[in-house]
Amino acid sequence: MxxxxxxxxxxxxxxxxxxxxxxxxxxxxxxxxxxxxxxxxxxxxxxxxxxxxxxxxxxxxxxxxxxxxxxxxxxxxxxxxxxxxxxxxxxxxxxxxxxxxxxxxxxxxxxxxxxxxxxxxxxxxxxxxxxxxxxxxxxxxxxxxxxxxxxxxxxxxxxxxxxxxxxxxxxxxxxxxxxxxxxxxxxxxxxxxxxxxxxxxxxxxxxxxxxxxxxxxxxxxxxxLPKKTPKKPKPVRFGTVYIARRVDGALLLERRPDKGLLGGMLGWPGSEWVEGETPDHATPIRAEWKVLPAEARHTFTHFHLRLAVQTALVPMDRTPDQGEFIEANAFSSGDLPTVMRKAFDLYTGA
DNA sequence: AACCCGGGGTA
DNA sequence: TACCCAGGGTT
The missing domain is CATH 1.10.340.30 (Hypothetical protein; domain 2)
Incomplete structure (x- = not known):
């Protein structure tokens, strides 16, 4: 024994x-x-x-x-x-x-x-x-x-x-x-x-x-040990987020729904995330949008994400179709989940 | 039972 | 890059 x-x-x-x-x-x-x-x-x-x-x-x-x-x-x-x-x-x-x-x-x-x-x-x-x-x-x-x-x-x-x-x-x-x-x-x-x-x-x-x-x-x-059953490979998904800064410094954000990915968290308005290629999506507010030369990359539990980032500077009197402006002094990038913070870092050049 | 859901550290 | 993790909720 x-x-x-x-x-x-x-x-x-x-x-x-x-x-x-x-x-x-x-x-x-x-x-x-x-x-x-x-x-x-x-x-x-x-x-x-x-x-x-x-x-x-x-x-x-x-x-x-x-x-x-x-x-x-x-x-x-x-x-x-x-x-x-x-x-x-x-x-x-x-x-x-x-x-x-x-x-x-x-x-x-x-x-x-x-x-x-x-x-x-x-x-x-x-x-x-x-x-x-x-x-x-x-x-x-x-x-x-x-x-x-x-x-x-x-x-x-x-x-x-x-x-x-x-x-x-x-x-x-x-x-x-x-x-x-x-x-x-x-x-x-x-x-x-x-x-x-x-x-x-x-x-x-x-x-x-x-x-x-x-x-x-x-x-x-x-x-x-311990042995583990093999995991499925992670697919790559593509999407776009839109970072709009109003001339007074306010940023266009939206609160994500409680259910699903990043539920309840703050994020940039954007497209769905899909496999294959970046899907088309309407911009959240009328402005002159520019695509940043780099993409935000992030890996979630079940997929890799490549996020195109578009940015715009918008005048005071314009109403967004998606999301709402948050005053500059009421926002910190630390309030964002990491993938959204990565997109913001690309925008600010951090 | 299968699937969904982040992020950072490590080799 | 791939793997690991002081798991729980939903369907």
């Missing part, structure tokens, strides 16, 4: 190597009595969905400075929150963040539920996030399975079934290891292990606290 992975071994490692993160209470501080703030844990977990710690840090600091409590966030204006989320991606997260904040603030007295089942009923909280909040904020022995945990389990038990088909099996293994002692620290320890040692490429097996029981390390297959 082989060594089995011991949660306590990982917790000892975590006591020594836990990263300092803005939303994390260190094991030492927890022993001293500091308790996590469920609001901050929730906010960090939403931001961390499909997003790296490095990218999240500054956004987390900004959000908690602007809105220190769930009630503050619940009362924020939609456009303000979307603007602060700009650049972080997966904008449905920001819309669900506000929905969730308003439910918790308005209907639950500002108190987050402490069970996986109740948490998962809230907007934007799925199986992973519900488990993470239950474990980290409420110290419950919830099963927490993210991409890191999937990778650690696939290697520990040398599972060659490709993801996502392997997810239920990997979840079972994760459940079997989840301890009742310090479940919050344990959940973070496994994820830290995956983020810093059991990395996707070149795992540092030599310094891994769980190297002894790891079957993939013994088999020499760690670096090739």
């Amino acid at each position: 082989r060594d089995t992975p011991e949660p306590d071994v990982l917790l000892d490692w975590y006591d020594q190597h836990a990263r300092k993160l803005p939303w994390r209470i260190s094991p030492q501080d927890q022993r001293a009595g500091t308790v996590p703030d469920p609001y901050r844990i929730w906010l960090s977990e939403i931001m961390l969905q499909q997003t790296t710690v490095a990218a999240v840090k500054t956004y987390f600091e900004r959000f908690t400075h602007l809105w220190p409590t769930i009630h503050d966030l619940a009362q924020a204006e939609d456009g303000r929150v979307m603007g602060e989320w700009a650049g972080l991606g997966y904008y449905a997260r920001a819309r669900n963040l506000l929905k969730c904040a308003r439910v918790v603030s308005g209907e639950l007295g500002g108190v987050f539920p402490d069970t996986v089942e109740a948490l998962q009923k809230l907007p934007g909280i799925g199986p992973y996030t519900a488990g993470a909040i239950a474990a980290i904020a409420f110290n419950q022995p919830a099963v927490v399975v993210d991409g890191n945990v999937e990778r650690v389990m696939a290697r520990m038990f040398d599972i060659h079934t490709p993801l996502p088909a392997a997810k239920p099996e990997l979840t079972d293994y994760a459940a079997g290891l989840t301890p009742h002692s310090r479940p919050g620290d344990y959940a973070q320890a496994v994820m830290d292990l995956g983020a810093t040692i059991c990395t996707p490429r070149n795992p540092a097996c030599g310094i891994c606290p769980w190297r002894k029981p790891c079957l993939a390390r013994q088999a020499g297959t760690a670096a090739e």
Whole structure:
């Protein structure tokens, strides 16, 4: 019978190597009595969905400075929150963040539920996030399975079934290891292990606290796990955006519909984005339009985009057919999703 | 179950 | 370039 992975071994490692993160209470501080703030844990977990710690840090600091409590966030204006989320991606997260904040603030007295089942009923909280909040904020022995945990389990038990088909099996293994002692620290320890040692490429097996029981390390297959089903190639789509500056400096923008790509975000008026060639589209306002010599290139989850950028300077008394002018002092390019900011940077010569 | 939805870091 | 990621919602 082989060594089995011991949660306590990982917790000892975590006591020594836990990263300092803005939303994390260190094991030492927890022993001293500091308790996590469920609001901050929730906010960090939403931001961390499909997003790296490095990218999240500054956004987390900004959000908690602007809105220190769930009630503050619940009362924020939609456009303000979307603007602060700009650049972080997966904008449905920001819309669900506000929905969730308003439910918790308005209907639950500002108190987050402490069970996986109740948490998962809230907007934007799925199986992973519900488990993470239950474990980290409420110290419950919830099963927490993210991409890191999937990778650690696939290697520990040398599972060659490709993801996502392997997810239920990997979840079972994760459940079997989840301890009742310090479940919050344990959940973070496994994820830290995956983020810093059991990395996707070149795992540092030599310094891994769980190297002894790891079957993939013994088999020499760690670096090739977990297997994944091949992804479809990304097609290239083409489109045009129109950047109109009024003589007083105001810019012609439009709020995108809540549903679909970049939902709820500010953007430049423009054409549909289609495969093949740049589609024809009416300009959003009568003016002398010029096509910029370069195109804005951007890659989304499912396609590459090549965006032609047209620009114009328009007089004061002209009414747009599409979008609305925003005064120069009420606009920052940081309010735009990245693809729109790239187009603006081409325009300004940045 | 399949599909939709960003962006940045890394090799 | 291609791959990776502290996933959830919709259909």
